[in-house]
Amino acid sequence: QSVLTQPPSVSGAPGQRVTISCTGSSSNIGAGYDVHWYQQLPGTAPKLLIYGNSNRPSGVPDRFSGSKSGTSASLAITGLQAEDEADYYCQSYDSSLSGSNWVFGGGTKLTVL
Amino acid sequence: EVQLVESGGGLVQPGGSLRLSCAASGFTVSSNYMSWVRQAPGKGLEWVSVIYSGGSTYYADSVKGRFTISRHNSKNTLYLQMNSLRAEDTAVYYCARVFGIAAGAYYFDYWGQGTLVTVSS
Numbered sequence: 001q002s003v004l005t006q007p008p009s010v011s012g013a014p015g016q017r018v019t020i021s022c023t024g025s026s027s028n029i030g031a032g033y034d035v036h037w038y039q040q041l042p043g044t045a046p047k048l049l050i051y052g053n054s055n056r057p058s059g060v061p062d063r064f065s066g067s068k069s070g071t072s073a074s075l076a077i078t079g080l081q082a083e084d085e086a087d088y089y090c091q092s093y094d095s096s097l098s099g100s101n102w103v104f105g106g107g108t109k110l111t112v113l
Numbered sequence: 114e115v116q117l118v119e120s121g122g123g124l125v126q127p128g129g130s131l132r133l134s135c136a137a138s139g140f141t142v143s144s145n146y147m148s149w150v151r152q153a154p155g156k157g158l159e160w161v162s163v164i165y166s167g168g169s170t171y172y173a174d175s176v177k178g179r180f181t182i183s184r185h186n187s188k189n190t191l192y193l194q195m196n197s198l199r200a201e202d203t204a205v206y207y208c209a210r211v212f213g214i215a216a217g218a219y220y221f222d223y224w225g226q227g228t229l230v231t232v233s234s
Contacts, residue, residue, distance in 0.1 A: 002157060031217075032217070033217040033218070034213075034217065034218040034220070036220040036221075038158075038221075045207055045224040045225065045226050045227055046150075046158065046207070046224055047224065048220065048221065048223075048224075051212075051213075051220045051222070052213075052218065057222070089157060089158055091158075091221070093216060093217045093218075093219065095217075097174070101160070101171075101173070102148075102160040102219065103160065104157055104158040104160065105157070106157045107157040107158070
C-alpha cells in the first residue's frame with residue numbers, strides 16, 4: 001500500500017480535460033512538502049512532468065498543470081491527446097520515516113478513449 | 114546532454130548478490146545527489162537509496178542492511194551492491210539524478226532506462 005493514494009485509472013476522450021488526484025497525510029503533503037509528477041509511457045522510464053507542485057520542466061506542454069492544497073495534490077491535463085496515454089505518478093517526502101524517505105503514489109493509468 | 118545508462122541486471126538466486134552500475138554523462142555524479150528507484154513488474158515506483166554529494170547515504174527500510182549505494186568519481190558512475198536478495202527484490206532498477214533545494218522538495222529530474230533484476234530459483 002502506497003503512502004500517497006492515487007486512483008488506479010482515469011479516462012477521457014481526445015480534447016477533454018482530466019484530473020488525477022494524489023492524497024497524502026500530515027506527514028507528507030500536509031506537512032508542506034512539495035509534490036512532483038512523473039509520466040511513464042508504456043515500456044519506458046519515468047519522465048519528470050511537474051516539479052515543485054506546479055512547475056513544468058522545459059519541453060513539457062502547458063496542457064499539463066499541477067496544484068496542491070492541504071493534504072492533496074492534483075495533476076490536470078487539458079486538450080487530451082492520444083500520446084498522453086500513460087501511467088502517472090505523484091511523489092513527495094515523508095517525515096514519519098527514518099532517513100531520507102521519498103514516497104510515490106501507486107500510479108494512475110490514463111486511457112484516452 | 115544528460116544521460117544515465119544502467120547495467121548489471123540479470124537472473125540471480127535467492128540469497129545471491131548483484132551489483133548494478135549507472136554510467137552518467139553530461140554532468141558530474143559526485144557533485145550531485147543520486148538515487149536508485151525500483152519498479153516491480155506491473156507495480157508502482159519505490160525509492161530505494163540515495164547518496165548525497167558529501168557522501169552520506171540513506172536507504173528504504175525494505176533494503177537497509179542488504180543494499181549499498183556508492184560511486185566511483187573518476188568513472189562518473191553510480192553503483193548499487195545488492196546482497197541477500199529476495200524474490201520481492203525483483204524489479205526494474207532505475208538510477209536517477211536528484212534535484213531540489215531541500216530534502217522536502219527534492220525530485221528526480223533525469224532517469225536512466227532501467228535494468229531488470231530477477232530473483233528466482
